[in-house]
Amino acid sequence: MPIAAVLLPAGAGALAFLLRSTPARRALLVLTAVLHTAIVGSWWLARPAPVLGEWIGVDALGLIVITIASVLFLVASIYAVGYLAREGEGVRPDFFERGRLFANEPEAVFIGALLFFLAAMSLTAVAHHFGLVWVAIEATTLTSAPLLYFHRHERSLEATWKYLVIGSVGIAVALLGTFFLAAAALTGGVTGTALVESYTRLAGLLNAGWLKAAFIAFLVGYGTKVGLAPMHTWLPDAHSEAPSVVSALLSGALLNTAFLGILRLLQVMTAAGLGDYARELLLLFGFTSMAVAAAFIVAQRDYKRMLAYSSVEHMGIIATGVAMGGAGVFGAMLHEVNHSVAKALLFLVAGNILGAYQTKEVGDVRGLKRRLPISGALWFAGFLAITGTPPFGAFLSEFTILRAAIEGGRWLVTAWYLGLLGVVFVGMAAVFIGMTQGPSAHPREREAWLAVLPSAVLAVIALTLGVYVPGALAAVAHEAARSIGGA
Amino acid sequence: MIDQRFLVDTAAGLLVLSSLAMLATSRIATGIRLVAIQGLLLGAIAFLDGHEGVTMRSIALGGGTVLLKSALFPWLLSRAQHEARVQQEPDPFVSYPFSLAGGVTALGVAVWLSDRVTLTPDIDALVVAVGLFTTFAGLLLLVTRRIALGQVLGYIVLENGIATFGLAVAEQQPLLVELGVLLDVFVAVFVMGIAIVHINHEFDHIEVDQLSALRD
Numbered sequence: 215m216p217i218a219a220v221l222l223p224a225g226a227g228a229l230a231f232l233l234r235s236t237p238a239r240r241a242l243l244v245l246t247a248v249l250h251t252a253i254v255g256s257w258w259l260a261r262p263a264p265v266l267g268e269w270i271g272v273d274a275l276g277l278i279v280i281t282i283a284s285v286l287f288l289v290a291s292i293y294a295v296g297y298l299a300r301e302g303e304g305v306r307p308d309f310f311e312r313g314r315l316f317a318n319e320p321e322a323v324f325i326g327a328l329l330f331f332l333a334a335m336s337l338t339a340v341a342h343h344f345g346l347v348w349v350a351i352e353a354t355t356l357t358s359a360p361l362l363y364f365h366r367h368e369r370s371l372e373a374t375w376k377y378l379v380i381g382s383v384g385i386a387v388a389l390l391g392t393f394f395l396a397a398a399a400l401t402g403g404v405t406g407t408a409l410v411e412s413y414t415r416l417a418g419l420l421n422a423g424w425l426k427a428a429f430i431a432f433l434v435g436y437g438t439k440v441g442l443a444p445m446h447t448w449l450p451d452a453h454s455e456a457p458s459v460v461s462a463l464l465s466g467a468l469l470n471t472a473f474l475g476i477l478r479l480l481q482v483m484t485a486a487g488l489g490d491y492a493r494e495l496l497l498l499f500g501f502t503s504m505a506v507a508a509a510f511i512v513a514q515r516d517y518k519r520m521l522a523y524s525s526v527e528h529m530g531i532i533a534t535g536v537a538m539g540g541a542g543v544f545g546a547m548l549h550e551v552n553h554s555v556a557k558a559l560l561f562l563v564a565g566n567i568l569g570a571y572q573t574k575e576v577g578d579v580r581g582l583k584r585r586l587p588i589s590g591a592l593w594f595a596g597f598l599a600i601t602g603t604p605p606f607g608a609f610l611s612e613f614t615i616l617r618a619a620i621e622g623g624r625w626l627v628t629a630w631y632l633g634l635l636g637v638v639f640v641g642m643a644a645v646f647i648g649m650t651q652g653p654s655a656h657p658r659e660r661e662a663w664l665a666v667l668p669s670a671v672l673a674v675i676a677l678t679l680g681v682y683v684p685g686a687l688a689a690v691a692h693e694a695a696r697s698i699g700g701a
Numbered sequence: 702m703i704d705q706r707f708l709v710d711t712a713a714g715l716l717v718l719s720s721l722a723m724l725a726t727s728r729i730a731t732g733i734r735l736v737a738i739q740g741l742l743l744g745a746i747a748f749l750d751g752h753e754g755v756t757m758r759s760i761a762l763g764g765g766t767v768l769l770k771s772a773l774f775p776w777l778l779s780r781a782q783h784e785a786r787v788q789q790e791p792d793p794f795v796s797y798p799f800s801l802a803g804g805v806t807a808l809g810v811a812v813w814l815s816d817r818v819t820l821t822p823d824i825d826a827l828v829v830a831v832g833l834f835t836t837f838a839g840l841l842l843l844v845t846r847r848i849a850l851g852q853v854l855g856y857i858v859l860e861n862g863i864a865t866f867g868l869a870v871a872e873q874q875p876l877l878v879e880l881g882v883l884l885d886v887f888v889a890v891f892v893m894g895i896a897i898v899h900i901n902h903e904f905d906h907i908e909v910d911q912l913s914a915l916r917d
Contacts, residue, residue: 345878359892368903372912375896379852382889383843383859389882390836390863396871401819407875421819451915485906510917634714 216262216270219253219280219336227329235310236696247284247291250332254284258686262686268409269343272603274693275481279474282554283467287332289668294328294459297665300569301424316367325366330357331463335471344408345480348385351439351475352469355381361460362452368538369432373448375457380448384438388475391431395479398424403658409666410478417485417645425483427491430480431503439472442499442533443506446526450510454524454574458565461518465525466558470550473532477698480536485698488540493699497627498539503530504634513640516574517567520645521560524600527638528553535615536698538622543700545614547691552607552679556599559672563593566665567649570656581654588666590650592673597646599676601639607679655683706825709749711829712742716865717808718837724804724857725797727789732854735776739861740770743868746828750868758876765883766864770825774890774892781894782850785901791908807837821875832866835859849897849907853890860886 226246226277226301233239253428257272258281264271301318334353341347355378362374396408406412413420438445453461476496483492507527514520528549535546566589568602571579583590599606602613612635695701706726719742722797726732748763789852793800811834815826848851863883867874901907 227842343875343878345874346881349878349881349885352889356888356892359896363896363899366899369914370898371899371903372915375849375909375912376915378889378893378896379843379856382856382893383840384854386859389860390866391861393867393871396821396867396874397818397824400824400870401821423819450917455915473764514733514917 215265216257216272217265219250219284219340220270220333222250222253222333223329223336223451224333225346225501227333230326230329233391236321239322239325240298243291243328244295244327244373246329246332247288247528250336251284254281258690264342265306265435268411268560269346270340271342272340273697274690275474275477275556275697276337276339277690278338278550278694279470282551283332283335283339283463285461286466286554286558289558290462290562290672291328292664293462293565294325296662297457297459297565298324299664300662306465319364319366323360327357327360328460328463331361333357335467338471338474342410342478344395344410344413347475347478348389348392351388351472352382352385354471355385355439358460358464358468360636361463362456364457364460365455373451376448381439384435384445386435387431387438388435391428391435391479393470394428394431395422395482397421397429410481411598413482414485417482418487420486422486422488425486425488426491429495430489430567432457433495433701436472436475437499439501440469440476440525440529441625442529443503443526446503449526450519452517453525453561454516458518458561458568461521461564462558462561465522465561466495466554469525469529470554470618473529473550475487477536480698484697489624489699493537493539496533498532500537501630503527503533504631505530508634508637508641509636514641514645515576517579517645517649518561518564518574520576520642521557521564524638524642525553525557527634528557529599531612531631534613534627535618536700538615538618538627539699540618540622540701541624542615543695544691544699545611546620547610547694548679548683548687549608551687551691552611552676553600555672555676555679556596556606556608556610559592559669559676560596560600561666562669562672563589563596566661566669569592569665570659576649579649580652582650584654585656585659586661587658588661588670592666592669594623594646594650595673595676596669597642599673601642602635603639604677605680608676610680629652640663704797705749706772709746709825710827712749713825713828713865715860716742716746716831716835719892720835720858720862721801721804721808723842723854724858727797729738729782729848729850729854730893731788732777732851733782736777736778736854736857737755737771738860740772740774741767742887743770743861743864750825750828761876762879769887770799770857770881773887777884777890777894778850778853781853781897784898785850785907787848787907790846790848790851793845793847793851794910800841800845803841804838807841808834810838811837817889828865828869832862832869835862835865837916845865849893849900849906849909852909853893853897856893857890883901 337350398420402419440451602608744767815830842855
């Protein structure tokens with residue numbers, strides 16, 4: 215049943231608030247993550263039939279998104295057990311931010327919110343009603359706000375406030391877009407409820423003017439949550455101030471989930487013959503996002519902010535890929551997977567670095583490979599993976615998008631895309647090499663296996679996807695691409 | 702019997718006045734009262750706008766809207782105001798006469814837009830215009846207010862505008878979705894209220910333009 219992937223984490227989230235025992239709560243987190251991955255994994259073998267009058271169902275687009283979310287959540291939950299054991303609750307004498315002591319959120323709230331967050335993301339992926347998609351995406355904002363504020367200090371509070379207000383306003387614009395879509399149906403004489411499938415089937419009848427307006431509102435509204443520039447302003451703050459395990463989920467899983475909101479309407483736009491209009495708009499935001507991100511990645515002094523801006527860049531790459539049509543859309547679907555794996559890997563390692571060095575300043579981290587050899591190696595592997603260096607997976611997907619641009623004769627896009635990828639590579643290389651190399655003021659430290667194993671698993675996945683794309687993944691990515699005007 | 706459409710249009714007209722008043726006031730308590738009035742008006746539109754007369758759906762939606770937006774929100778906001786001990790907006794980014802002038806301009810744009818778009822005879826063009834205007838007014842409040850509470854008021858007005866627009870065009874939205882939207886908006890305001898209390902506790906003020914530690 216597709217709804218099981220929503221009800222399981224939601225029920226477990228409620229249970230987390232009731233449980234008194236800390237070990238039991240942590241076990242519940244990991245157990246739920248394992249079961250969730252098992253459920254989603256079974257969908258790759260046989261897709262469940264839609265339920266609730268086709269409101270809830272599993273299609274290729276949703277399957278990619280929920281699989282990424284589920285696998286990253288599993289990896290992150292294992293990391294979180296080690297992380298929470300290190301961090302503990304309440305005020306600790308060694309917790310300082312700008313010279314002031316701060317406390318952690320109660321662990322029940324953190325784990326409960328994590329599980330509700332997974333439920334909201336899962337609901338977004340399986341929802342096929344535009345209203346329900348909206349409800350689910352707004353729920354991802356609200357359930358993740360407490361996660362950002364795990365460390366109760368001024369900086370995280372500022373980030374949480376911006377995330378809440380900018381995110382909610384963005385989502386409100388998407389709600390307006392959902393009503394524009396209803397107006398497109400009403401004025402086109404289409405009756406019945408706002409299901410993705412029925413609107414796609416009857417797309418020719420929908421009023422084109424309202425439909426275009428709806429797409430703009432979706433792009434601006436959900437685009438705010440995706441972190442497309444210039445609506446990305448909250449993202450670097452939120453993704454850098456959140457605990458690293460949360461950042462990994464925000465960047466790796468949530469951004470794709472929000473993107474799905476836009477892609478759902480793109481399905482209808484494509485069927486209505488307005489695909490070109492939609493793609494030009496996506497290209498505009500993709501261009502802007504890549505450019506803005508590149509400008510802030512170069513000379514970035516905070517390594518977590520750098521990773522956050524890199525997410526803006528990669529959302530721009532995905533938008534560009536979708537805008538290229540044809541094989542570019544296939545590349546974009548693969549890139550959703552590759553970016554998520556590499557970015558989660560990097561954020562989890564960033565958590566280890568932050569734990570050891572107690573700073574997010576690039577300049578204050580030296581000799582990583584001597585002090586934390588495993589994290590250092592993973593940090594560098596993550597750098598290669600995220601910049602699309604062969605043989606990592608992102609190379610393959612970025613190259614597919616590039617080829618689509620060249621074959622489409624889009625020379626401006628090609629030049630822009632290659633140029634910005636180059637700038638980002640150079641900018642990031644300086645940061646990563648500086649942090650990994652050099653002498654270390656501290657002796658080698660022992661690294662907990664719970665802190666490095668999750669990232670190591672992700673590194674193996676990133677490497678594997680660069681050498682070999684499993685047939686099932688390629689088939690689903692092609693199917694997803696076809697539903698939004700690609701091949 | 703008075704025409705239903707006349708009642709809906711009257712409520713919509715009052716909604717415009719309340720939004721303009723929001724733009725012109727600096728007192729938080731007045732703002733909260735105006736938001737409560739907007740909740741009542743929106744509930745009335747939801748209750749009356751159904752084309753099939755009074756149904757379970759119009760009762761649930763109208764009742765839910767009134768309960769949430771004219772009772773629960775004002776109560777939450779008053780609590781937050783009490784906690785933060787703020788009486789009024791210190792000095793907004795834009796002066797009140799200008800903000801009011803912006804509101805009047807937005808009203809003109811909304812009317813012009815609603816005249817240009819394709820509508821069916823079923824759709825009340827006035828409600829469409831009012832929905833768009835209220836949305837603009839909410840955005841205007843959001844960008845011109847400096848304290849967190851003022852921004853939340855702006856968010857609620859924005860959401861009221863979108864809901865009004867939705868009532869005009871989306872009569873076929875299933876009740877489940879409408880209630881889901883209401884629930885989400887409630888949780889959003891609730892979480893923002895909690896955040897305000899924390900901000901006040903941490904910073905001893907709720908002026909969000911001074912939240913500027915995070916930048917490049």
